[in-house]
Amino acid sequence: MTLNDLKLKTPAKIIKISDSATQDVIQRFYELGLIPMQNIEIIHKAPMGGDPIAVRVSNNLVGIGIQEAKQIQIETL
Amino acid sequence: MKTNQIVALIGCPNAGKTALFNALTHSNLKVANYPGVTVESKEGMMMLGPNRSVKLVDLPGVYSLNPLSIDEKVTVDFLSNNAATPSLVLAVVDVTNLERHLGLILELKRLNLPIVVALNMMDLALQRGLQIDVNHLSELMGMPIIPTIAIKSSSIVELTQAIETTLDTKLYLCPEEEDMNLGSSNLLERQKHVIEILDQVTLKHKDRDVATERIDSIVLHPILGPILLVLVLLGLFQSVFSLAAWPMDWIETGIALLSDSINAFLPEIWLKDLIQNGIIAGVGSVLVFLPQILILTFFIIVMEGSGYMMRIAFLLDRFMSWVGLQGRSFVPLLSSYACAIPGIMSARTIKDPRDRLITMMISPLMTCSARMPVYVLLIGAFIPNKKILGPLGYQGLTMFSLFAAGILAALIYAWIMKKTMLKSAKAPFIHELPTYKWPTPNYVFKQLLLKAKAFLRKAGTMIMGISIVLWLLSSYPVAPPEHEGSPITYSIAGRMGMAIEPIFAPLGFDWRITTGLIPGFAAREVMVGALGTVFAVEDAEEAGFDSLQSSIQSTWSIATGLSLLVWYIFAPQCLATFAVAKKEMGGWKWPILMFLFFLATAYFFSFLTYQITHALTSG
Numbered sequence: 001m002t003l004n005d006l007k008l009k010t011p012a013k014i015i016k017i018s019d020s021a022t023q024d025v026i027q028r029f030y031e032l033g034l035i036p037m038q039n040i041e042i043i044h045k046a047p048m049g050g051d052p053i054a055v056r057v058s059n060n061l062v063g064i065g066i067q068e069a070k071q072i073q074i075e076t077l
Numbered sequence: 078m079k080t081n082q083i084v085a086l087i088g089c090p091n092a093g094k095t096a097l098f099n100a101l102t103h104s105n106l107k108v109a110n111y112p113g114v115t116v117e118s119k120e121g122m123m124m125l126g127p128n129r130s131v132k133l134v135d136l137p138g139v140y141s142l143n144p145l146s147i148d149e150k151v152t153v154d155f156l157s158n159n160a161a162t163p164s165l166v167l168a169v170v171d172v173t174n175l176e177r178h179l180g181l182i183l184e185l186k187r188l189n190l191p192i193v194v195a196l197n198m199m200d201l202a203l204q205r206g207l208q209i210d211v212n213h214l215s216e217l218m219g220m221p222i223i224p225t226i227a228i229k230s231s232s233i234v235e236l237t238q239a240i241e242t243t244l245d246t247k248l249y250l251c252p253e254e255e256d257m258n259l260g261s262s263n264l265l266e267r268q269k270h271v272i273e274i275l276d277q278v279t280l281k282h283k284d285r286d287v288a289t290e291r292i293d294s295i296v297l298h299p300i301l302g303p304i305l306l307v308l309v310l311l312g313l314f315q316s317v318f319s320l321a322a323w324p325m326d327w328i329e330t331g332i333a334l335l336s337d338s339i340n341a342f343l344p345e346i347w348l349k350d351l352i353q354n355g356i357i358a359g360v361g362s363v364l365v366f367l368p369q370i371l372i373l374t375f376f377i378i379v380m381e382g383s384g385y386m387m388r389i390a391f392l393l394d395r396f397m398s399w400v401g402l403q404g405r406s407f408v409p410l411l412s413s414y415a416c417a418i419p420g421i422m423s424a425r426t427i428k429d430p431r432d433r434l435i436t437m438m439i440s441p442l443m444t445c446s447a448r449m450p451v452y453v454l455l456i457g458a459f460i461p462n463k464k465i466l467g468p469l470g471y472q473g474l475t476m477f478s479l480f481a482a483g484i485l486a487a488l489i490y491a492w493i494m495k496k497t498m499l500k501s502a503k504a505p506f507i508h509e510l511p512t513y514k515w516p517t518p519n520y521v522f523k524q525l526l527l528k529a530k531a532f533l534r535k536a537g538t539m540i541m542g543i544s545i546v547l548w549l550l551s552s553y554p555v556a557p558p559e560h561e562g563s564p565i566t567y568s569i570a571g572r573m574g575m576a577i578e579p580i581f582a583p584l585g586f587d588w589r590i591t592t593g594l595i596p597g598f599a600a601r602e603v604m605v606g607a608l609g610t611v612f613a614v615e616d617a618e619e620a621g622f623d624s625l626q627s628s629i630q631s632t633w634s635i636a637t638g639l640s641l642l643v644w645y646i647f648a649p650q651c652l653a654t655f656a657v658a659k660k661e662m663g664g665w666k667w668p669i670l671m672f673l674f675f676l677a678t679a680y681f682f683s684f685l686t687y688q689i690t691h692a693l694t695s696g
Contacts, residue, residue, distance in 0.1 A: 024145055024428070028507040030264040031140035033176045043290075044297040048395045052404075052506045054297060058176045059285055061293070063391045065506035 001076075003055070003069040006042055012074040014038050014057075021071035029072070032062050040074060082131040083161060084123065084240065087152065087185065088169035089178045090138030091384070091511040093197045096227040096520045097169055098135040101237070117148075117422070118155060125241040134163070137425075140177065141264060142184050147433075148425040156188060165244055166192045167236075172202045172209060172224070173283055173512070179271045180264075182218060191243045194222040195236055201514070207283035214278040228517050289384075289512045296388050306392055309385075313376045314480075317369050324368040332361040351548055359544025359606035363450070363536050366602065367529065370446045373415045374528045375521065381408070382516030387508055394506050400488045401495025403427065403504045406436040410487070413443035417654045421661050429504035435494050437661060438671050439487040441654055442647070444480045447601040451645050452479055454605055458630045459638035475642075482646050486678070539653075543603050547596050551611060565611055570595070584644065584680065585637035585687035601651050635694060640687035648679030 006012055016036050017026050034040070034057055043061065044054040051066040064072075086101075088094045102121025123133040136155055137148040144150040156163070166185055170178040185192055196211060215222040221239045225232040295301050336357050343349040380386045386408055394404030405427050413420030420440040427433040444452075456472050464470045495501070547570065556567035565571040566588070574592030581591050589611050597604035605625075612628045629638070658668040 022505075025505050025507065027141065027143060027145065027264055028505070030268055031177065031180070032507065032509055033268065035265055035268045044293065045299065046297070046392055046395060047299040047303050050299075051395050052391060054293070054391065054510055059283060060174060060176065061289070061510040061512075063387070063394075063506060063508045063510050065394065065503070067503065068505045068507055 001074060003040065003042075003053075003064070003072040003074050004066050006040075006074060006076070008042050008045060011039060011041050011077045013077055014040050015073040015075055018071040018073060021068075025068055025071060029068075033057050033060065034062065034072065039077070040072075082164040082244065084131050084133050084165045084167050084244075085156065085163035086133055086135045086167050086169065087156075087181070088138055088197075089140055089171070089174070089181055091509065092138065092169045092171045092174070092178060093227050094135060094138060094169045096517065097195060097197060097225070098133065099520060099523050100227050100230075100233050102133055117151060123237065123240075125237050125244075129241070131164070131240075131244070133167070139181065141181060141267075142187075143264075146426060146428040151425075163190065165240060166190050167195060167240060168192055169195045169197050171198050172196045173198055173205060173207060173286075175209070175275055176271060177509070179274065180267045182220075183267055183270060186219075192220045193236070193239050193243050194218070194220055195225045196222050197225050197227060199224045199232075200226045201512075202283065205283040205286060206281060208280035210278045210280055214274070217274050217277065228519060286512045292513050293388070293510075296385070297391065302388075302392050306389060309380075313373070316376070317372050321368040321372055325365050328365050328367070329361075332357060332364070336361075347552075350552065351545070354609075355544050355548030355552075356541060358609045359547065359603065360536055360541050361606075363540050363602045363606065366446050366449055367532055369449060370415050370532055371525055371529060373446065374525060377412060377415070378521050378524045379516055382514075382520065384511040384513045387510055390508065391506075391510065398503050400492045401432075401435060401499075402491055403429070403432050404506060405504075405508070406432065409436050409440055410443055413440040413445060416445050416447065417441040417443065418657045421654070421657050424661070427504075429501065431495075431499040431501040432504050434662060434667065435491050435499055437658060438494065438667065439490050441658075441671070441675070442483045442487040442490065444483045444646075445601070447651065448645055450602045450605040452476060452642065454608075454626060454629070455638050455642050458626045458633075459635050479642060479646055482643075486647065490674070540603060540606075543596050544606055547603070547607055551592070565592075570611075583687070584683040585634070585640045585691065586644075587633070587637070589632070590637075590641060598652060601645070634691070636687050636690035639690050640683045643686045644679050644683040646679070647682065648675040 002018075003012075014034060014036050017029055017034070021029075029035075034055075038057050041056045042053050043056050046052050046054075052063050053066065053069060054061055054063050056062075086094055086098055098119065098121060101123045117137070119135040121133050121135070122130045124130050134155065136152040139149045139152045142153055142156070144153045156166075166188065168182050168185055170182065182192070182194060194215075196209070196214075202209070211222055211224055221243060223232070223236045223239050225236055227233075296305060336353055339349065339352055339357070343352070377386075380389070389407055390404030392404070393407050397403055397406055406424075408426065409420045409424040411420075412423050417440045420443065421437045424433050424436045424440070427436055456475050460472045460475045462470060462472055465474065550570035550573075551565050551568045553568060556564040560567050566575070570592050571588065573595060574588040574590075577591045577594075578586070578588045581594075586594075589608065592611055593604045593607040596607045608629070609625050612625055612632075655668055655672065658671065659665060662668055
């Protein structure tokens with residue numbers, strides 16, 4: 001499954017970043033610590049349709065748009 | 078000893094670079110004219126000993142050496158510029174955020190330069206129970222690492238000592254043989270390497286930041302978050318107007334006192350007229366707005382420094398994307414309320430080139446503080462000071478409508494541009510939401526001081542110059558005694574104003590307004606000073622803001638007043654904004670388009686306003 005399908009406050013693990021994501025998006029993910037094997041959890045969803053979402057990765061908060069979240073493959077723990 | 082050695086200050090966004098820069102340098106050589114985010118390099122002198130100084134350059138924050146936005150490119154370009162290679166890199170790292178920040182340091186090793194690391198925010202690490210074996214980290218990284226707290230002088234001393242030693246001994250390990258390719262697969266390796274290192278040096282993991290989580294449970298709440306945002310913005314604009322009222326009164330009183338004492342001192346010669354009606358009236362009418370600009374800047378600095386600004390971008394991203402913008406556009410647009418110039422410059426943080434261009438194009442539509450003098454003057458003259466309900470009055474409502482009209486026009490323009498000339502998909506939103514922290518009073522104070530200095534410099538140079546030129550133009554040639562009508566109609570400015578009057582006559586503008594519009598293009602706020610000069614020269618006995626208001630009231634109809642207000646919502650942006658837009662948009666095409674666009678809109682709506690109001694009031 002991908003990150004956009006994850007329910008609020010459900011712990012999960014990043015499997016990989018989809019190959020279809022652009023280089024810029026992949027780079028930003030890696031720079032902000034969203035790399036495979038890291039635990040991830042959705043903490044907040046923005047008003048108006050829950051886009052973007054705020055996720056916790058290694059105790060830091062990152063805001064991610066729904067389109068970008070579709071590029072992150074995860075599995076629930 | 079003054080050396081030409083350069084130390085580059087580098088770090089990820091939110092690592093506390095600027096606070097450290099302020100602590101390390103005493104005097105800034107170059108000051109930038111924008112609050113909050115660093116989007117351009119800044120230089121300062123750093124003392125290493127009693128007799129030794131080096132140049133410290135503060136660079137925009139980057140996450141890696143592969144730039145994704147224009148402000149990041151400034152940093153990477155600086156490091157790869159062979160003409161002025163820094164002698165040392167001072168890398169700032171937020172110790173509570175090593176997972177992200179350490180990767181940048183690993184990448185910096187490829188530069189083959191001596192590196193000193195400031196392990197910043199040690200106080201926060203302590204609070205969150207994080208323990209790092211700094212010596213072991215230093216060994217693994219092969220570079221000196223100094224724990225710092227930016228506001229503590231002892232850590233600054235330690236840091237400068239380490240910089241001096243490293244500069245002199247060039248004591249650093251050679252970079253490991255690494256692939257120079259900076260692709261994303263390397264970044265992944267980089268991040269894995271970081272995790273390996275952190276596993277070895279972390280003695281105790283940090284606790285979750287409970288305070289940030291609690292604040293976010295309200296700030297990012299789907300219902301409470303937007304309500305809080307509206308309250309914050311209401312509070313912001315309320316303070317800009319009501320809090321600033323007192324210092325503005327003091328400044329006005331001071332200017333009046335100065336004018337009076339000059340009146341008593343100087344004999345009736347042309348010089349007195351120049352000082353009173355040229356310089357004091359012109360510069361004074363602008364100086365009055367310093368308090369408002371500082372209050373708005375204060376809010377922006379605190380919102381950016383505390384971490385709230387990125388939450389606003391988060392909350393507004395979806396909303397802004399409807400009109401073709403993104404959450405990150407909010408910061409430039411809010412900055413534009415102080416002045417469009419810092420607004421346009423901070424648009425550099427927007428990655429998508431089309432979104433960035435749209436944001437810059439609409440920034441001048443935000444009601445900048447330079448419009449305030451004109452608004453205040455005209456509203457005071459034409460809108461009755463009556464209450465509608467509670468504290469809400471007609472004057473306040475008009476002011477609110479002017480602000481709202483600017484925002485509405487900006488959103489419509491953005492939407493049109495996104496649908497036609499600048500089509501693109503929604504830009505990705507991937508942003509760090511930093512932990513909340515209070516910006517230190519010292520940091521806030523220094524940033525405000527920079528802003529005040531920049532404003533005063535502008536008032537003392539450009540606006541003073543324009544005031545003098547305008548005074549000359551409106552005083553000479555001196556009307557002969559047999560000249561009928563007011564003396565100013567005989568002067569160059571009066572003749573220029575009258576020459577273009579027919580073009581603006583359908584908008585209800587008379588020659589006095591068109592005379593004021595000419596210098597008003599150089600800087601909007603000068604319009605008030607110019608009108609002051611025009612009316613004072615016309616009727617030399619009276620001067621001052623209140624009398625200007627009553628002269629306007631008795632000279633112009635309400636239709637003209639409203640038409641001029643509407644004109645000021647849209648056009649014309651000042652010369653300085655135009656110059657910055659040309660630089661930031663990379664050519665003449667877009668700034669000229671922007672200028673014509675605004676001019677046409679202003680003309681059209683002023684025309685409508687005048688004709689409709691005229692028909693209603695004269696009927």
